[in-house]
Amino acid sequence: MSRLSPAVPAEQYLADSRVLFYLSDAVTQLLEHKEEYTQFGLIRYFAEYFSSVKNGNHVLFREFNYIRATPHNRASFIRVFWRCFRQVGKRRDFLSVLEYRSLLQLLCPDFPLEVVQSATRIVLMDDATDCLMSFSDFIYAFQLQFYYQEFLDSVLQIYQDLLAGKSPNTVIVPTSSSIEQLHPAAAEDNEKMVQPLDGVEPSMLAECVDALCDRFKHSHPSRSCMREILEQTEKVSYYSFLMSLSKLESINQAVGALPSKAELLIDPEMDQELDKL
Known part of the structure; x- marks a missing residue:
C-alpha cells in the first residue's frame, strides 16, 4: 500500500489558495446585493460563487483591483478575454491600442490604459501608440505583461x-x-x-x-x-x-490561460454557442 503524502498545513493551504480572499469577497458581494441573492438561499449563493471562481467566470465585469488580486484571477481574465474576442483574430483584424483597451473595458470597465500600452510596447518595441496589431501578437504580450x-x-x-x-x-x-x-x-x-x-x-x-x-x-x-x-x-x-x-510556449503553459499559438483561434465549444446564436 503506497504511503500518502503528508497533509498540507491549513495555514499554507489557505494562503496558497487565497480562500479567505474569495470568502471575504463573497460576503461583501452578498451584503451589497442581499435582496437579489438571499432569495436563492445562502448555500446556493456560496456554491455558485465558488463554482464561478473554479470555472474562471468570476472576473467578468469586476473592477481592476479584483481581477489582478490573485494569479488565478489574472489567468481567468486573460482566458475570458481570449474567448470573448477570439473572433477578432479569426477575421484577421488589426486593432490599435485604444481599440484593444475598449475591448478590455467591455469586460472590466476601469481597466487602465497604462497596462495596455505596456503590452503594446512589447509587440512594437518602441513607444508608438498608433500602430495596428494582430490579435495573436497582442494577446500573448498582454498575457505576459498582465500576469507578471x-x-x-x-x-x-x-x-x-x-x-x-x-x-x-x-x-x-x-x-x-x-x-x-x-x-x-x-x-x-x-x-x-x-x-x-x-x-x-x-x-x-x-x-x-x-x-x-x-x-x-x-x-x-x-x-x-x-x-x-x-x-x-x-x-x-x-x-x-x-x-x-x-513567445515562449513554456511561459504560456505556466500561466495556463491560453492555448498554443497554433490553436489560438480554435474553440469548438465557443463556436457551437455562436452557431446557436
Missing part, C-alpha cells in the same frame, strides 16, 4: 540601473499597493527612459534577474526560460527580452 506585471516592473528598474552604470542591488521590489499608488504619468515617463536601441550585457542582466527571483514574492517566469533567452544574444534590450518571453 510586478516582476516586469522590477526587471525594468534593474535594466535602467544597468544602462546608467548603477548597481541594481538597491532595487526595491514593488508590492501590489505601491503599484496601485504609482501615478500613470510617472509610470509612462519611467518606460520612456528605455529606448529600443539600448542594450546591456545579457550575463549581467541574467545575474541580477536571478538574484531578483530569490527575493521576489510575486509570480515570475521560470529562471530556465529567462536564462535560455539571455544566453542566445550578445546584447539585450528590455523590450526584446520581453518579446522573446512572450
